[in-house]
Amino acid sequence: MREYRPSEIEKKWQNIWEEKKVFETSKDMGKPKFYALVEFPYPSGQGLHVGHARPYTALDIVSRKRRFQGYNVLFPMGWDAFGLPTENFAIKHKIHPREVTKKNVAMFKRQLKSIGFSFDWSKEINTTDSNYYKWTQWIFIKMFEKGLAYKREMPINWCPSCKIGLANEEVVGGCCERCGEEVIRKTKNQWMLKITEYADRLIDDLETVDYLESIKNQQINWIGRSEGMEVSFKISGKDDILKVFTTRPDSLYGATYMVIAAEHPLIEKYAKEIENIDEIRQYQDYASKKSDFERTELTKEKTGVEIKGFKAINPVNQKEIPIWISDYVLMSYGTGAIMAVPAHDNRDWEFAKKFNLPIVEVVKGGNIEKGAYTDTESGTLINSELINGLEVKEAIEKISNWLEVKGLGVRKTNYKLRDWIFSRQRYWGEPIPLVYCDECGWVPVPEEELPVLLPEVENYEPTDTGESPLANITDWVETTCPKCGRKAKRETDTMPQWAGSSWYYLRYIDPHNDKELASKEKLDYWLPVDWYNGGMEHTTLHLLYSRFWHKFLYDIGIVSCKEPYKKRTAHGMILGENNEKMSKSRGNVVNPDDIVNEYGADTLRTYEMFIGDFEKSVPWSENGVKGCRRFLERVWRLQDMVVEGDKYSDELETSIHKTIKKVTEDYESLKFNTAIAALMTLLNEFNDIGQITKEDLRTFLILLNPVAPHITEELWEIVNLGGMLHEQTWPIYDENKIQEELIELPVQVNGKVRGKIMVNIEDPQEAVREKAMKNESIMRHIEGKNIIKEIFVAGKIYNIVVK
RNA sequence: GCCGAAGUGGUGGAACUGGCAGACGCGUUGGACUCAAAAUCCAAUGGAGCUCAAACUCCGUGCGGGUUCGAUUCCCGCCUUCGGCACCA
Numbered sequence: 001m002r003e004y005r006p007s008e009i010e011k012k013w014q015n016i017w018e019e020k021k022v023f024e025t026s027k028d029m030g031k032p033k034f035y036a037l038v039e040f041p042y043p044s045g046q047g048l049h050v051g052h053a054r055p056y057t058a059l060d061i062v063s064r065k066r067r068f069q070g071y072n073v074l075f076p077m078g079w080d081a082f083g084l085p086t087e088n089f090a091i092k093h094k095i096h097p098r099e100v101t102k103k104n105v106a107m108f109k110r111q112l113k114s115i116g117f118s119f120d121w122s123k124e125i126n127t128t129d130s131n132y133y134k135w136t137q138w139i140f141i142k143m144f145e146k147g148l149a150y151k152r153e154m155p156i157n158w159c160p161s162c163k164i165g166l167a168n169e170e171v172v173g174g175c176c177e178r179c180g181e182e183v184i185r186k187t188k189n190q191w192m193l194k195i196t197e198y199a200d201r202l203i204d205d206l207e208t209v210d211y212l213e214s215i216k217n218q219q220i221n222w223i224g225r226s227e228g229m230e231v232s233f234k235i236s237g238k239d240d241i242l243k244v245f246t247t248r249p250d251s252l253y254g255a256t257y258m259v260i261a262a263e264h265p266l267i268e269k270y271a272k273e274i275e276n277i278d279e280i281r282q283y284q285d286y287a288s289k290k291s292d293f294e295r296t297e298l299t300k301e302k303t304g305v306e307i308k309g310f311k312a313i314n315p316v317n318q319k320e321i322p323i324w325i326s327d328y329v330l331m332s333y334g335t336g337a338i339m340a341v342p343a344h345d346n347r348d349w350e351f352a353k354k355f356n357l358p359i360v361e362v363v364k365g366g367n368i369e370k371g372a373y374t375d376t377e378s379g380t381l382i383n384s385e386l387i388n389g390l391e392v393k394e395a396i397e398k399i400s401n402w403l404e405v406k407g408l409g410v411r412k413t414n415y416k417l418r419d420w421i422f423s424r425q426r427y428w429g430e431p432i433p434l435v436y437c438d439e440c441g442w443v444p445v446p447e448e449e450l451p452v453l454l455p456e457v458e459n460y461e462p463t464d465t466g467e468s469p470l471a472n473i474t475d476w477v478e479t480t481c482p483k484c485g486r487k488a489k490r491e492t493d494t495m496p497q498w499a500g501s502s503w504y505y506l507r508y509i510d511p512h513n514d515k516e517l518a519s520k521e522k523l524d525y526w527l528p529v530d531w532y533n534g535g536m537e538h539t540t541l542h543l544l545y546s547r548f549w550h551k552f553l554y555d556i557g558i559v560s561c562k563e564p565y566k567k568r569t570a571h572g573m574i575l576g577e578n579n580e581k582m583s584k585s586r587g588n589v590v591n592p593d594d595i596v597n598e599y600g601a602d603t604l605r606t607y608e609m610f611i612g613d614f615e616k617s618v619p620w621s622e623n624g625v626k627g628c629r630r631f632l633e634r635v636w637r638l639q640d641m642v643v644e645g646d647k648y649s650d651e652l653e654t655s656i657h658k659t660i661k662k663v664t665e666d667y668e669s670l671k672f673n674t675a676i677a678a679l680m681t682l683l684n685e686f687n688d689i690g691q692i693t694k695e696d697l698r699t700f701l702i703l704l705n706p707v708a709p710h711i712t713e714e715l716w717e718i719v720n721l722g723g724m725l726h727e728q729t730w731p732i733y734d735e736n737k738i739q740e741e742l743i744e745l746p747v748q749v750n751g752k753v754r755g756k757i758m759v760n761i762e763d764p765q766e767a768v769r770e771k772a773m774k775n776e777s778i779m780r781h782i783e784g785k786n787i788i789k790e791i792f793v794a795g796k797i798y799n800i801v802v803k
Numbered sequence: 804g805c806c807g808a809a810g811u812g813g814u815g816g817a818a819c820u821g822g823c824a825g826a827c828g829c830g831u832u833g834g835a836c837u838c839a840a841a842a843u844c845c846a847a848u849g850g851a852g853c854u855c856a857a858a859c860u861c862c863g864u865g866c867g868g869g870u871u872c873g874a875u876u877c878c879c880g881c882c883u884u885c886g887g888c889a890c891c892a
Binding site: 213217218224247259329332337338340345347350612613621624626631678684746789790796797799 | 804805806807808809814815816817818822826827828829830843859871872873874885886887888889890891892
């Protein structure tokens with residue numbers, strides 16, 4: 001027997017698979033399909049991380065298993081290559097981002113190939129290829145044409161030192177990630193996508209997909225739908241109304257004041273009549289200077305100023321109540337104004353206590369001296385003329401109807417979700433394919449002129465004004481209007497990184513199509529993605545964005561299903577040995593290359609799957625890696641134990657059938673760790689017996705193959721089991737052979753195991769009872785006591801209750 | 804504060820639908836092989852008590868209750884950790 005040398009056999013099999021195109025999808029659309037998707041990486045300069053290998057190995061296992069089971073499998077890989085780190089690296093080292101990307105992609109690809117993933121490389125895509133981003137631009141134009149893209153003044157994060165607009169991810173603790181300078185707010189005209197128009201569908205259609213509950217909850221939470229009333233308050237002495245949004249119209253009688261956001265337009269409108277306008281201005285100034293970060297930091301103490309000059313009138317009792325401004329009311333949600341019910345809202349309660357405003361209880365149930373009573377499940381309305389005596393829920397119903405009839409309010413649904421800020425003042429992204437014409441306004445670049453190529457520039461740094469570097473290339477910016485032919489200017493902003501990844505799973509299906517995004521026939525066959533695995537950190541950004549784009553593409557007839565992903569799972573992080581997040585600065589990063597070189601790809605794969613619960617974070621352990629290598633060494637030695645035989649060994653038959661069942665099920669339910677444990681157990685049994693038939697080995701190798709594909713192929717060849725392993729079919733278990741005839745049955749006395757007896761699985765209770773009663777230990781424990789009850793669960797337990 | 808997930812040996816983690824808690828791996832200890840070490844192989848390994856030994860007994864799945872013949876699993880009330888959101892009316 002030769003030594004187990006992964007470096008030799010792994011390269012060998014990777015070449016064979018590639019030459020034979022083993023993992024390319026079949027063109028036969030009559031076969032059942034399985035589309036497995038993992039999040040494509042951002043090819044950073046750091047190279048592949050052991051954290052990447054975890055989800056990739058997981059779906060590689062599922063894909064390989066499904067191929068054995070006769071599925072036409074699409075398991076593709078590509079590069080999400082636009083993005084800031086590349087751009088920053090390019091600026092620093094004066095290299096074109098395209099060159100940086102090319103280098104990084106080559107490195108990633110080499111690394112992925114060395115681990116032996118069964119990706120169909122003929123489907124490889126790169127979001128920075130012009131024939132890819134052509135379609136990203138095309139989708140954007142379709143959205144623009146449908147009115148889903150619009151331009152608006154938006155506050156952005158601005159670093160005054162770098163003179164650059166920052167994405168939220170680049171703001172760390174209120175400061176610029178690059179230079180540490182404090183980030184301020186600046187308004188800029190930005191392209192926006194109307195994701196809010198899809199809010200309801202993005203929530204409701206979650207019911208049709210198989211996502212982890214936590215993912216659904218996070219998305220629902222993020223969208224933040226809440227149903228309530230928009231109620232109109234008259235302003236005293238004016239012919240004007242102030243609208244507020246409330247989910248608790250039942251508490252209207254308890255509204256003792258109102259609060260509007262500092263930026264609320266009402267202030268400007270009546271500035272001249274506000275007696276304390278200076279004080280108000282001062283407060284506005286103070287509020288606007290607070291960054292988002294500070295706003296959340298300073299949640300403890302409420303601040304605000306009363307507007308003097310006019311009041312609001314509560315529509316249910318005609319009482320005049322004061323209007324305040326405060327930054328705890330956000331202009332961006334609802335109407336930017338609230339009715340304050342201090343007795344039944346925590347924030348209003350705190351505010352009222354601080355400024356000594358009246359607190360009127362309208363729902364009985366709590367102690368409003370101590371705090372607001374916010375429960376809606378129990379409580380009876382009081383001090384509320386129209387709805388006295390009702391429970392909260394009935395009261396909401398009744399007062400809502402009343403308000404609607406009187407024309408004082410309308411039912412309304414609000415969302416926390418905001419429209420998606422879609423432009424970036426950066427170089428390394430897809431140019432937004434629009435042209436501005438003084439006559440025609442924004443005009444899309446005609447489809448036949450796509451893609452709008454990213455022009456060459458001297459310098460990738462943003463301009464002093466915060467414009468994209470593209471703004472400096474005059475002969476690119478200046479163009480003609482596609483509509484009227486007059487002079488016009490190109491949009492110089494680019495798209496965010498999320499653009500290319502919002503639809504990449506569609507392009508994998510037909511990556512070389514230059515006529516359409518993908519052929520309809522192929523889309524219909526392959527969609528939806530059967531299983532998509534990725535990180536939890538993408539739940540509210542990428543995952544939501546791509547669902548939104550997909551729904552839009554559904555609306556315009558490009559795809560035929562409403563949801564892109566049938567099933568979504570998430571993997572846990574791999575931490576350093578010290579239980580901290582892996583990072584360069586902590587010096588605890590494990591490079592997959594090192595593991596492949598030292599132990600082999602199969603060991604890396606086995607370990608990554610055996611490391612623990614797939615969905616939880618786990619620390620890396622070099623000793624754990626060694627344990628997996630040891631396991632594979634023992635597998636390697638099986639070649640010396642094989643004897644001829646086309647049947648399972650008698651003494652192994654039950655175990656093998658059990659293992660087939662366990663492994664088959666576990667591979668599909670993210671329980672790779674227990675699948676491997678079952679294979680280890682079976683191997684231990686092989687070793688105990690010391691001799692196995694070829695058939696025993698065949699099944700064992702096929703079961704292990706998805707996890708450790710190289711060593712299993714090699715052994716298949718060495719032992720000459722017929723053909724090549726990847727051409728085989730998945731073993732099938734026989735339910736009848738799983739159940740052993742003779743089993744060891746635990747016998748309990750008063751719920752405690754006191755003995756074990758050997759029984760036949762089909763023995764009736766009488767026979768089992770007889771054996772149990774003869775058991776020495778049982779006899780000792782029931783001696784001199786009365787048997788009250790006996791419970792028998794066939795195959796599980798015999799319990800005797802005594803007193 | 805709200806939403807979600809989770810707490811099991813020295814350690815990563817197992818346990819079907821309420822039925823033998825600790826599978827499998829790591830580590831540790833002892834032994835074999837070796838001049839020696841590494842590697843490998845064999846054995847033991849939740850804690851406590853008792854015993855020459857075999858055996859046996861008690862305790863044990865974050866804490867306190869409950870349901871049940873029987874609870875890591877179900878119910879009620881807490882504590883802690885992690886993830887997400889956060890003045891969203």
